Amino acid sequence: MAEVLVLVEHARGAVKKVTLELLTAARSLGVPGAVVFGPPGTAAALADRLAEYGAVAVHAAEADDIDDYLVAPKVDVLAAMVTDRAPTALLVASTAESREVAARVAVRTGNGLITDAVGLDADRTATQSIFGGAVTVRSTVRTGTAVITMRPNSVDAVPAPAGVELHPVPVSLSDEARRSRIVERVEEARSSRPELAEASVVVSGGRGVGSAANFAVIEQLADALGAAVGASRAATDAGWYPHSAQVGQTGVTVSPQLYIAAGISGAIQHRAGMQTSKTIIAINKDPEAPIFEIADFGVVGDLFAVVPQLVEELARRAG
């Protein structure tokens, strides 16, 4: 059976959920092989988890300084693997860095690229949702290896335990791979909440929230649901919430199981970043707000009355 390479996303010693989704999608195309980058020992610590979701091989591309340079070292390793092994597909998550890695691997190896797939068929046909969810297209790649980036939450991660083998991959950083050096990493808003892009539930606040302090109301609901907090551009531009939480055309694109928009009118710029959410709930004072056109359930009312009541009700039912 054909091989499918999956670029593993991991942080703090754990495999990210999106990688388990990618392994699940990979199994419909062929036999998944996981590629792990990091300092020596990284792959061995992740191998069991990757095997649980069907990886039959874990390729360990390990070097002490591999994380010190932007994108290019990963491109060197993956391009060599694609050339040597000719997998039917290389699947990566639609994260900022991985999509850049994917693009460079595709052009270096002469293969086609599809970004932001939300579905994948056994024949490598990808489904994409474009123009803010208004149009769905199906695309294929005409080359030997399809390089595909997939949005988090596009497929449900399903375990399928496999026997896994660990393969070391030789890594030598060329001068070219060291062109862009990461000299410092700064975490600004590390919270205990899930990461916005891959959260199953997102609660977002917009202009109607009114102030930075009032975002506490949004955070309380997020915490009651185990959700990530998002914000509209109006709210981040006003400085009420960090830019990194901005959902929309010029921010993060999310596709959670549940998206709750509070005090967000639903301008196209915002909808472009959340319209593919499975269930959308909207709370807004304005019955004409366009967010209600795409909401599965909407409440016309004051978010400062509705949201705290919802938090209380969830606590009571969990009770």
Next chain:
Amino acid sequence: MNTVVLVKQVPDTWAERSLSSADKTLNREGVDAVINELDEYAVEEALRLKEAHGGTVTVLSMGPARVTETIRKVLSMGVDAGIHVTDDALHGSDAIQTARAIAAALGTVGWDLVLTGVESTDARMSVLPALLAELLGVAQLSRARAVTVDGQVVRIERSTDDGYQVVEATLPAVLSVVEKINEPRYPSFKGIMQAKSKPVTTLGVADLGLAAGEVGLAAAYSQVTEVDQRLDRQVGQVVKDEGDGGVKIADYLVARKLV
């Protein structure tokens, strides 16, 4: 320091956007065409770098004839000259082919820095800066929210999910900027008048040293096979808050097993 800033003309995000029924490429007919708003930040940053370090700024854009409107707009913001890559043979090119054509066009001028926006608001792939760095064999400095240049060394704050990374490289480089980096200027009246006489070079596929069969829809690495313009989202239920709005949402979530 000489900079080339890349801009794309896109359909207005407020317009009804669609794909052509004939060949499944972007429908440009009857839709307002505007500069990709995320590229305006790149233009602004190019002008600020010129003001601080000297040199020239050239705008480069690829697309059909009406792209000249976008090039003139950028010239009116203060950019010195324009390059318009245009050829019927380029129609339907995918991201990789587009990057090849732009890389070839960049080979016709001297530059130290190529500046772009973080993504286009139509295709939203956010891969062109990476593709260009690869094809040009220079440093990639993408997603910058702050840029400083010191001699030949460029240092950026690269936006990440939870903060930023400080990334450093030596020129030449391809640099993309995110929208929080600056506040783009408006063209002045004087700028608009001056833009009319600034030079704009037009380059076709033959000028780029590319064969017509290397670019365009027929030779694309990827292909759109089906288009579904119908929004499959069902119209939902909207209720007025009668003092029980929160309870009603909880009922909805429970009924659909979302909590």
